Amino acid sequence: MAHPLRFGLKASGQGITIEELRAVWRIADEGGFDHVWDFDHLASIGPNGPGGPVYEGWALQAAMAEATKRARIGCMVTGNTYRHPVVLAMTVSSLDDMAPGRIILGLGSALPLRLSQMGIPYTPQEGHDRVSVAIDTRRYRDFAWLMVSRLFFLMAPVAIGTYAFNFIRYTFNYSEGKASLFSSALQATILVFAAVLCMTAGFLAERFGKKRLISAACLIGAVGSTLLIFAPSLPWILGFGLIVGISLGTFLSVDWAFMTDLIPKAEAGRYMGVSNIATASAGLIARPILGPIIDAFNNNRSSAVGYRVMFGIVTGFFLIALLTLQPVREIKVE
DSSP states (O other): OOOOOOOEEEOOSBSSOHHHHHHHHHHHHHTTOSEEEEOOOSSOOSTTOTTSOBOOHHHHHHHHHHHOSSSEEEETTEETTSSOHHHHHHHHHHHHHHSTTOEEOOEEOOOHHHHHHTTOOOOHHHHHHHHTTTOOTTTTHHHHHHHHHHHHHHHHHHHHHHHHHHHHHHHHTOOHHHHHHHHHHHHHHHHHHHHHHHHHHHHHHHHHOHHHHHHHHHHHHHHHHHHHHTOOSHHHHHHHHHHHHHHHHHHHHHHHHHHHHHSOGGGHHHHHHHHHHHHHHHHHHHHHHHHHHHHHHHTTTTOOHHHHHHHHHHHHHHHHHHHHHTTOOOOOOO
16 A cells, blocks of 8 residues: 655754744645654754754644644654653643644654753663653553553543544534534533542442453443444433443542552552553544544545544444453552
8 A cells, every 4th residue: 555755844943033933834834744843952953062042842842733733743853861751741642632633752762962961860771761661561560451451441532522523513514613512511421420430439349349340431431432423413422422421430430549559559659650651642642543534534524424433443442441451450569
């Protein structure tokens, strides 16, 4: 299968004003470039040495997200030792909300020279550990599997929340204002029932076990998203959204407590930080997967079937979450 040739433009963030950069990004975006880039250096590069003015790479991408509407954006390439992995994950997740499905994350171990210039301690092993997320997946395999399950589960509600507006607008030919109102109602339905279940599912977990309750949440979510594929009208959409809300509330009430059982107490901060990476990555992964699929099935908006296909894929996310949960044992690590 042939792949299209894509073009990008890289504008370094040194020796230039933000107004000039915005102008370049807008021209590239409107001119049809597929992606625009900056770099991730803590100091300026070139013959004039490291003392020149330079923008921080990920802060600059917030401006890129605001200045562009279509092109994908990213750092070429992100130095993984410049920031704590949890901080980077939250930064990427925040930018993904500003430019849904357009963020590109590429990781490298950064330049040791730049780290030494800035007084940042560095060893080659540290760079390796951060790329590998620095958890012992052999010793704490149950936690690793639970993180994979958590990632796929959270990709499902993120996908529904992201595309609910366009699904309602183009499926039922509503105005933008009316679609916004009803998509907000759908998301509110999910969140309200999620909150209610968060307060009650903990009691069920003590009686039936955390793993069983998370498995039930995956199955309930799969049922809700499957029904959304065939929802004929808005009341049915809200009703099926209620089922997804029950699933999300059940999951959120138990999953965090289950994680704390599976991690070493002396390293709890590090391992719970890794759980935040799984949480932040859900949107970063789900949106780039689903966006092109929806567009392909919608055929330039001559159809809205792509959104119903999306609900089918969301069902797949719930089922993968269930499948990857199975190797997890209900144990308590001291």
